[in-house]
Amino acid sequence: MLRGQAVSEQTTITETPIGGARGSGHGCDHCSLPVPLGLVVEGRREQFCCHGCESAYRVIHGCGLDAYYRLREQAGDASNKPATIDDADRVSAFDTDKFHELYVRRRDDGLLTCDLMLEGVHCAACVWLVEKLPRVVPGVIEARLSLREAIVRVTWDPQQVALSKIARSLGTLGYRPHPARGGTKRTMHLAEQRTLLIRVGVAGAIAGNTMLLALALYAGMFGGIEREFENLFRWISAGLGVVALAWPGRVFFRGAWAAIRTRSPHLDLPIALALAVGGVAGLVNVVLGRGEIYFDSLTVLVFLLLVGRFIQYRQQRRADDAVELLFSLTPTSCRRVRRDDRGSEAIEQVPAEAVAVGDVLEVRAGELIPADGDIVSGRASVIASLITGESRPVAVDVGDAVCAGSQLADATVRLRVSAVGEDSRVGKLMALVQRGVADKPAIVALTDRVAGWFVVVVSSIALAVFAAWSVFDLGAAVDHTVALLIVACPCALGLATPLSLAVAIGRSAKRDILIKSGAVFDRLAKPGRLLLDKTGTLTRGAMRVEQWHGDPSIKPLVAEVERHATHPIARAIVSAFGGEELPADERQAIREVRVNGRGVTAQTRRGELLVGSRQYLAQFGVAVPKAYQSLAEQAAARACTPVFVVEAGRVVALASVGDAVHADAVASLRQLEQWGWSVTMLTGDERLVAEQVAGAVGLKPGAVSAGVTPEQKLTAAQQRGEAGPVVMVGDGVNDAAALAAADVGVAVSGGAEPSLAAADVYLARPGLSGLVELIASARRTRRVIRRNLAVSLAYNALAIGLAAAGLINPLVAAVLMPLSSALVLALAVGGQGLGRPVNQPTQGPAA
Amino acid sequence: MSVLYIVLPLALILAAIGVGAFLWAVRKGQYDDLDTPPVRMVFDDDDEVPR
Numbered sequence: 008m009l010r011g012q013a014v015s016e017q018t019t020i021t022e023t024p025i026g027g028a029r030g031s032g033h034g035c036d037h038c039s040l041p042v043p044l045g046l047v048v049e050g051r052r053e054q055f056c057c058h059g060c061e062s063a064y065r066v067i068h069g070c071g072l073d074a075y076y077r078l079r080e081q082a083g084d085a086s087n088k089p090a091t092i093d094d095a096d097r098v099s100a101f102d103t104d105k106f107h108e109l110y111v112r113r114r115d116d117g118l119l120t121c122d123l124m125l126e127g128v129h130c131a132a133c134v135w136l137v138e139k140l141p142r143v144v145p146g147v148i149e150a151r152l153s154l155r156e157a158i159v160r161v162t163w164d165p166q167q168v169a170l171s172k173i174a175r176s177l178g179t180l181g182y183r184p185h186p187a188r189g190g191t192k193r194t195m196h197l198a199e200q201r202t203l204l205i206r207v208g209v210a211g212a213i214a215g216n217t218m219l220l221a222l223a224l225y226a227g228m229f230g231g232i233e234r235e236f237e238n239l240f241r242w243i244s245a246g247l248g249v250v251a252l253a254w255p256g257r258v259f260f261r262g263a264w265a266a267i268r269t270r271s272p273h274l275d276l277p278i279a280l281a282l283a284v285g286g287v288a289g290l291v292n293v294v295l296g297r298g299e300i301y302f303d304s305l306t307v308l309v310f311l312l313l314v315g316r317f318i319q320y321r322q323q324r325r326a327d328d329a330v331e332l333l334f335s336l337t338p339t340s341c342r343r344v345r346r347d348d349r350g351s352e353a354i355e356q357v358p359a360e361a362v363a364v365g366d367v368l369e370v371r372a373g374e375l376i377p378a379d380g381d382i383v384s385g386r387a388s389v390i391a392s393l394i395t396g397e398s399r400p401v402a403v404d405v406g407d408a409v410c411a412g413s414q415l416a417d418a419t420v421r422l423r424v425s426a427v428g429e430d431s432r433v434g435k436l437m438a439l440v441q442r443g444v445a446d447k448p449a450i451v452a453l454t455d456r457v458a459g460w461f462v463v464v465v466s467s468i469a470l471a472v473f474a475a476w477s478v479f480d481l482g483a484a485v486d487h488t489v490a491l492l493i494v495a496c497p498c499a500l501g502l503a504t505p506l507s508l509a510v511a512i513g514r515s516a517k518r519d520i521l522i523k524s525g526a527v528f529d530r531l532a533k534p535g536r537l538l539l540d541k542t543g544t545l546t547r548g549a550m551r552v553e554q555w556h557g558d559p560s561i562k563p564l565v566a567e568v569e570r571h572a573t574h575p576i577a578r579a580i581v582s583a584f585g586g587e588e589l590p591a592d593e594r595q596a597i598r599e600v601r602v603n604g605r606g607v608t609a610q611t612r613r614g615e616l617l618v619g620s621r622q623y624l625a626q627f628g629v630a631v632p633k634a635y636q637s638l639a640e641q642a643a644a645r646a647c648t649p650v651f652v653v654e655a656g657r658v659v660a661l662a663s664v665g666d667a668v669h670a671d672a673v674a675s676l677r678q679l680e681q682w683g684w685s686v687t688m689l690t691g692d693e694r695l696v697a698e699q700v701a702g703a704v705g706l707k708p709g710a711v712s713a714g715v716t717p718e719q720k721l722t723a724a725q726q727r728g729e730a731g732p733v734v735m736v737g738d739g740v741n742d743a744a745a746l747a748a749a750d751v752g753v754a755v756s757g758g759a760e761p762s763l764a765a766a767d768v769y770l771a772r773p774g775l776s777g778l779v780e781l782i783a784s785a786r787r788t789r790r791v792i793r794r795n796l797a798v799s800l801a802y803n804a805l806a807i808g809l810a811a812a813g814l815i816n817p818l819v820a821a822v823l824m825p826l827s828s829a830l831v832l833a834l835a836v837g838g839q840g841l842g843r844p845v846n847q848p849t850q851g852p853a854a
Numbered sequence: 855m856s857v858l859y860i861v862l863p864l865a866l867i868l869a870a871i872g873v874g875a876f877l878w879a880v881r882k883g884q885y886d887d888l889d890t891p892p893v894r895m896v897f898d899d900d901d902e903v904p905r
Contacts, residue, residue, distance in 0.1 A: 155889040
């Protein structure tokens, strides 16, 4: 659950002194990212995180352009403050039997290998550094890093070194390791990609060789050729052609057969028809030694179509894998309390999968609760927004039940596990997700619908042509009908659609929109119903200081005092004001900090400081003046919590803290409504909060459903209107089933793992502008596909006309076919660039 | 011209060898990661990137 991860990292940030850069304490002089310890050069003024940065720095420095760095600092761009990685505690779980069973493989020679996903891998120098691991840790035999996936495959000797030691060393270098999950899916993808690549390669080789032979035959057609050699060439062409159709071309026949069996139109159908007719006619003519053979056109056709499919598959796989790998970042270990025979306690790290009912677990502030259970000691507040959609923390005490996947806001608790895996609340929601996927209606893509009609029309024309010509000459009738069926093959269409989709998926990925299936574009092009989750989708999903009234000079002091608390509101205040420097003497003067669930007190140089809620102030007998009372009421009206600051018994300031709406939400929703989408907000949160948020983004109260359970969200997503698709946008576990069941499910940045798994699209960038871009891109892609349809159908109409008139010979077909393909290709790739870019995101300065 | 009866099969055998080599390379996983090897080969055998 990724949001939890982000928040828990924030906690470590607030606890470490600012400027404590990851690994070495040095910031890269070029990109200001932290320099891994292993790359620091002692005694040099400049330090770099990678070779690329160093080269760039040398160029910039050598040209006297150092002003660039000063300017960037002024722009506030160089504000990286990542935490040091001290993972000793977490990685000790890497040595447990359960972990080894799940992630480690034993090779035949007794060595062990494991795939670890690393955070912070960004360039060539990282590859260099990580692959030097055998030199850093004795006992490591080999480390191979894949730069794109940031996965390192480590091979080590279990006699000499433990995995936790290797993991800790990687952490020291600045790369936080996680076990790479989704391994089976990636292996499957890889196997599939290899099969596709083999098909492309074989088809390409055959097409090339057949074209060479065809060249000789065409030359012979004009210049004359001995009958003997013509026959040789024809036989060899036929042999190659049969191999091309039977091996790489088999996929089209298989696809066509599946389409016939399920009675759903598919583009493979007309393609297979042309290939089959062409193949049989060509073979017959070769055996009879007369007429045309079509193998040159057919082999090139197979090759080009496979290339298109391969490119589309690669793009799609990239997006899919990227989402899959995000799961690796979710916490996989937890603390189990074990009592031995003598009654003394020990805490051990175990993988989350090893937890059983009845175990006692310890969960600390900021961590995710790994299993359903009842609290046996400690009290804390729990944020269950990912499970229920409720945005405010709930207080829990001994005996209360908590759900897996919710996050502990403050304090440490112990809980006795009551349900794990499928029996837990999250597990039951996952079962709903599966049902949602199963109930998803199949939508036939535009191209396939056209293909369905295409087959019918072409077959009827072919019959008519055959009937018409057979009146004059039966032999000519067969020839012309065969020629017609071959030139009618929608080659351009079969190539252009996957390429248009691949281009669209690739461009979206560059804008942090990861699309798992090309069919999404087809479904999003027409407006329909848009269901939006509130917490985390419309809002940021985390508490933030919205407004500050009163003396601004006290802000850093308040932040310093709030550092001692871990409540989400305290954290919001620290992250808002913690950046301002507090003089060292004033910091040292802070004493006697006392924290409870409602506020904080401390002795400071300015006197006693109190930060907390109205009830907290009442405990201390502090009265709230009229002016601040009305400000507090205003804050409450905006769904914010008022936090008072009291100095020496007097209220001096008020912060209103709440879950803010994304800055781009209003503009994005307006754009979507302009395009004709009807927007509804679904939330598990209470009515009051829901309506306030709806008001803030300009939604009508009628378009809000509050207090919605995951089951009701699923039902809402399954209700199909008379027209248009149902699109669900959400981030939580409670949205996952609805995401799966909707025509298109969109998970937003920071979402929980089940929602990512269920969604078709993942917006990796916070805010709703990604959704607008996605839909804009869908509209553009649909336009391109339609234009390609028109062009290729026009070509086919022309070709069919020529064939019906008996004017097509193989040479004309061989020229026409690539010409139309090239035209449509140019339209598919170039055409999308002409579209108007929507909110082009600005990239950070090139590192 | 009858040399064609030798040269043509020979050309096809050469092509088949090429295809065979390609199949071997794909199955060995040579095409699985196309991003890292081009980066890896710029490293010198010695410590070119300062440690």
